[in-house]
Amino acid sequence: MESYQELAPPELLARSLDPGATGPLGPTVTRWDRLGREAAEELVTKALPDVVELCTSGSTGPAAPWRHSGRQLWAEAGMLADLVRADRPRAVLSFAPPTHLYGLIATALLPAVLGLPLCYWPRYGLPTPAIDADRWLVVAIPWAFPVLLRDQSVLGRRERVTVLHSTATLPATAGDFVSAAGPDRVRLIELFGSTETGAIAHREQAAGTSPWTLMDDVRFTDDPADARLGVTSPRLALTPEGRPMARWTTDDYVQRLDDRSFHFHGRRHRLIKVNGRRIDLDLVEERLRAALPCADLSCVPVTDRIRGEHVELLVAGPHEPQLVHRRTAETLRELGVTVGRITIVDAIDRSDTGKPRRIADRRAVSP
Incomplete structure (x- = not known):
């Protein structure tokens, strides 16, 4: 059975930031906890380039490159750490590939901010992580939940599990996992964002439909009656001149509740009229x-x-x-x-973050 490779923090960063040079990151354990937080921050700030280029998933059209500064990425990692810090996690299990914005921040940088050991689980069929902890932070994408449901030993003692989820709609298996693990032992946090914007909002999954709350540095733009979500933030992707875009309007339809929260009603490419x-x-x-x-x-x-x-x-x-x-x-x-x-x-072709790959438009055949 395939085992995990232990990578030192500098090597993890190098491979995450330049996957083209070494190929996709495989099953990995990185002990940020042995470095110390101040040393980790110094290492990361030196390793991060001035500009990092990342591509959209390609699920709604050709993959498009967007640029973010190293400072923007590190700032967002700190904001995600603030969302989970109160749960006092002692180890990170990540399923999110660092080839995309969410994975790069939550897999490669968030453990450094928290000073926690990282186990990166990139595919099915891997053994139980070689880290023993009773309080886990799980960086999830949709296919992570069937893995956690199928093998109860993945998270070991798991007295407390905090799940951070992004890249797609939360699957039904997430609720199954919460029920199986015990709702009093699991906290599930969803992130709302895109490659163009970084994290826009967050919410804690609970009974009923919870509203989304903007991240601390995000503000609405446009008229409150506008159904499309427009935002401004210092973490928006960079213009060709190297400055964050002044604003961005997403393909998401929302209902603004006040200056800081909204209900999500659907994405333009996932809303059709029949x-x-x-x-x-x-x-x-x-x-x-x-x-x-x-x-x-x-x-x-x-x-x-x-x-x-x-x-x-x-x-x-x-x-x-x-x-x-x-x-x-x-x-x-x-x-x-x-x-x-x-x-x-036999199978549905999906990106490494779980989104269906774009299917060329074609005419339907009646059943």
């Missing part, structure tokens, strides 16, 4: 995951010659293939949604 009704594909997927035991599934917007925008459903590894069509129809009837085509596939 027969005059606006449909949130993330909500559709959430309902289907609860009804269709399977390895993975994805709702894909397609162009229908007669009905305009429509939906295809891809289902990977269903436990009961013969029931997929019936359960899909039963589940979506409550939402007033129909699916143009259902395809059972």
Whole structure:
């Protein structure tokens, strides 16, 4: 079975900041706790280049490069540390690849800020981390939760677990993990942001729909009645002149509650109109995951010659293939949604942060 490579902090930073030179980071243990926080900060500030270029996931179009300063990355790592510090974690287990903004900050830099040992888990099938701790910080992306559910020994004694999640909608398996581990022992924090903006907002997952709260250095722009989320922050991506953008309007539809919080209603590329009704594909997927035991599934917007925008459903590894069509129809009837085509596939092609890779527009075939 594959084992973990122990990397010294300087080597972890070098490989995280320049994956093209050495290839993707493999299973890794890095002992930031042996360095001391002051020494760690000095090492990181020297290692971080003036400008770091990172690409979007490519899930909604061609991957686009955006630049952030080293100071912006280190500042955001400090803000994430402030969100979790009260839980007094003693080790970090990260599933987020440092090739993207969230992973670079939360996997490579956040453990340095906290002065904690890091175990990086980049893929399925790895042994239990070689770190014994009773209070864990988990840096999660969607596929992390099935791993944590399948093997209860991954987090050892796990008296307390703080989960930081970003890059996609929180999957239903997150709630399953919280229930299995014990709600009184798990705190789940979601981050809202993008490669262009860094972290915009956060919320703690609780019963019901919680509003999002802006990060301390983020402010709204535009009119409160505007449905699109516009923000300003000193951590926005850099202009060609090397200064943070003055403002950025995302593809997210929100309802502002006050000067610091909002409800999220959906992303533009995940909201479609079918027969005059606006449909949130993330909500559709959430309902289907609860009804269709399977390895993975994805709702894909397609162009229908007669009905305009429509939906295809891809289902990977269903436990009961013969029931997929019936359960899909039963589940979506409550939402007033129909699916143009259902395809059972071996696997769904996703990026290393768990987002479905962009599927070229095509015409739907009636079932």
